[in-house]
Amino acid sequence: MSAAQIRFLTLWRREVNRFMKIKKQTIGAPMLETFLYISVFGAALGSRIDKLHGIDYVVFVIPGLIMMAWAMNAFSNNASSILQQKFQGAIQDQLSSPASPLELLTAFSLGGFMRGLVVGVLTFAAASVLVDLPVDHVLVLLPGLFLVGFFFAQLGVLIGVRAEQFDDVAIAQTFVLQPLIFLGGVFYSATLLPEPFQTLTHFNPVYYMINLVRYGFLGFSEADIALSLLALTGATAAIFAFNLRLFSRGYKLRA
């Protein structure tokens, strides 16, 4: 193994090790949260709600819940990890190593991506036990989930680098991400909304992500799949390029 490979794997291992050491909080809590959503919206209220586009309500919401768990965990892991390391000064150990901006950014990103993957897979496994969850278009589902995870991992890195206090991360999560995800149609079909909210939903990027994942699982989407994939690929590439520029400039990382 080359020195560069060892370096990258160690940077990445550090990020995975961090969330695995506090797995009650980083894996257990989001699993419980998703279980509660499935219980309340699926089992308890779901039986009172008509089928949506011919799909049982509980089955309709699960793809969105998996996407939400993946996205929120990828985001919050990276934002918290980077801010904590900046706060402790421990990030100096990585920054003064020979690691390049690309290696640092990719390793930080993959930490959250892995946490999102673990929570997403566990949620999928648990949901599969509770309901009969089909996987209709695996070739859309896998790239869709990959892009969603990587996009939110990048967003987490961006907020973590910019943040100067823990409030900054909490504000982004509570006042921006959570509303976008909830209003993107995790729990409902946008076609049920009155105007102008139905049209406004089309300006929410998370709406397209949810539809991609829902299409991958259930074969049903309200949005154009090819366009959604293309837009998400573009958005992910754009935020990665932006972050790489920040890392190369040392923005809020190097004095």
Added chain:
Amino acid sequence: MSTDGQVAKFSAAERGNALQIEGLVKRYPTGVEALRCVSLEIEPGDFFGLLGPNGAGKSTLIHCTTGLAQPTAGSIHVFGHDAINDYADARQAVGLAPQELNLDWFLTVEETLDYHAGYFGMPKRERRERAKELLETFSLTEKRDERTRTLSGGMKRRLILARALMHRPPLLILDEPTAGVDIELRLELWHYVRRINQEGTTILLTTHYLEEAEQLCDKIAFIHEGEIVSQGSTTELAASYGVANLEDAYLKLVGRQELSRSRVEELAAS
């Protein structure tokens, strides 16, 4: 504390001065100029002291050398490797024990050493052997599985020095390494760093303890308000300021000669 051939791995990379700084300027976005055209040469094998009051630019100079700060102008070379534009080889050659106890709270003592060496590309088996050796050297073996936040201040200081040494750097930068440590540990650290210097490791030390600089360093530079104002051996510095010792030279530099011990003694006697 025992040592080994610290610099063996890097001997081929050593060319030119251990540290060569030319025209280094660091201006922060606030407009504060922390370094004003600093030039400095440290030869391989030197034990070099950088002294100056708080805010003089010592840490900024170290941060520019290690990539933690981005210089506004000037050049830095470590053993001939450009530390600013083509930094990988330069950073590989430097071990930094910073002033702050900047340990990762999530890691154990052993992981701290292992991860650091991994960031510098050291293979697993070598990392294990090196960590074992340094844990032993710095009396941290019993604490190897403890999280770093549970360590005492002295242990944290030892771990930071061990971490800096993990990848066998030929240039070791010690930024106030004995601040806040007890006398025994200070003397232990002095013995250790003196020995690795004799074995070939170049050392750049910043300290506020002038006795420490006198004991350890063969060359000293005074930095004041972002500029290197004088350098030489202890005797040469004292002579250049027309005083008897390093402390008086330092007091003259910062314009506080009234604090000189000889003057205080004269006043007490009169």
